[in-house]
Amino acid sequence: MIAAFLLLLQAAAPPIAQVQVVPTIPAPPPATVPASAPVSGPVSGPLPPQDWSTLPPLRIRRQATTLANTSAYVHGEVMAGRCAKAVRTVQGWSLSLDLAVLMxxxxxxxxxxxxxxxxxxxxxxxxGVILGARDSIDVVDTDTDTWYRTSLTFAWGA
Known part of the structure; x- marks a missing residue:
């Protein structure tokens, strides 16, 4: 029974000589970017100046009313070993960070x-903390976008 089936397949199948094989053309290598080419990313707006000391200070109303728990996240990052910039103080630990804000x-x-x-x-x-306080930011009347400077200090007990 199997032999009859195989004979039937051979009669119905085209001869191998009639099958044409088309060689594949290799894809061209990907274009390379020179190492000196500028890399563009999701940058929105100009960069702040190099010297932040010349920037006017950012005025934030109700600074003390920001989230009472803002230092807990920073404390967790320090304890997890992902940030080693905290300094020991008399009250415990603190970490300060400067920011430039374009308004x-x-x-x-x-x-x-x-x-x-x-x-x-x-x-x-x-x-993100600064962005969350955006409704409490006072800016000086200017005709153009202006960079401001501010600093945040996160503190927690020992």
Missing amino acids: TRDGRVRRITPRAIDCPTVEQYAA
């Missing part, structure tokens, strides 16, 4: 740039 002339936050302290999670967290 539009109508008082909206356009960009927040934390000064790098080798603690990226804390840097981004601090930027």
Whole structure:
């Protein structure tokens, strides 16, 4: 029975000589970017100046009313070993971080740039704290977008 089935398949199948094999053309290698080419990323707005001391201070109303728990996250990052920039104080520990904030002339936050302290999670967290306080920021009347400077200090007990 199997032999009859195989004979039937051979009769119905085209001869192998009639099957044409088309060689594949290899894909071209991906284009390489020279090492000196600038890398563009999701940057929105200009960069802050190099010297932040010349920037006007950012005025935030009701600074003390920000989340009472803001230092808990930073404390957790330090305890987990992801940030070694905290310093010992008489009251416990603290970590300070400078930020440059670009404000539009109508008082909206356009960009927040934390000064790098080798603690990226804390840097981004601090930027989020400032963004959360955006409704309490007072800006000087200007005709253009303006950079301001501010500093956050996170503190917790020993």
